[in-house]
Amino acid sequence: MVTDVVVKTPESEEFGARVRAARERIDGLTQERMAHASGVTTSYYSNLERGLANPTFDVILTIADRVNVDPGELMRGLKPSGQRKRGRN
Template sequence: MEASDLGRLIRERRKASKLTLSQLAERAGVSTSYVSQVERGIANPTLSSLKTLALALDFNIGSLLEQSQPEFPTADGDVAVLRAGRRRRVVYPGSEIANELLSPNLRKRMEIIWVEAPRGQGSGGHPHQHEGEECGVVLQGAMRFWVGDQEWVLDPRDSIYFPSNLPHRWESVGTDDLIAVWIITPPTF
């Protein structure tokens, strides 16, 4: 998703919510000029800023994955095959982090995400918390992961499982780009 497409989506959500630029900025704790620049595709929000704007507009970042491509066909309504290279993919503006939705949509009981991130990229400096549980496995590279006051470095084939209501964040720290698979239930992305 290009910065201009993201900006258009945020502007559409803001207008549908009947909010002014300054009202959205106040809700998100950012400047009015910053929101204006994001909406015009001039500023690329960090993942953290994007989550803050999305929360202020009452939507989640996962809806970007939902809107990025049409619904995938299923064999009988219960089975979905998502081919590599044709999955819903979001590259976050201001970063090189890419997420692909491995589950057919975010209306199921779990979401499964393919995560790609170069060294030094991550979820942002502040921890995230939400309802549910998470499990992730590193396929390539290494991931420094914090849950509460604890910290681990996960190498290929290492996994982590935790309640999502605990503060958590991550960073790619390996010499190779990070590739991981993440499962979250219920879908909250």
């Protein structure tokens, strides 16, 4: 699984805050358990919640499923930050 560590942006911080809030609504669901269920390291998952990681589509889907949230709710309203270079077609 390929994951990126990125510069913290308002969008990545908001996504991480949404993930953290959803996780914390489930009693006993720790960052360590979420990391294991998502197939990432605990430190990577911690970075994700702090807005310092750019999760793959599969990780987003797995997290959403684990916390019983539609993946769209985690992403709704977020726009690209422009912090990363994008390829041209």
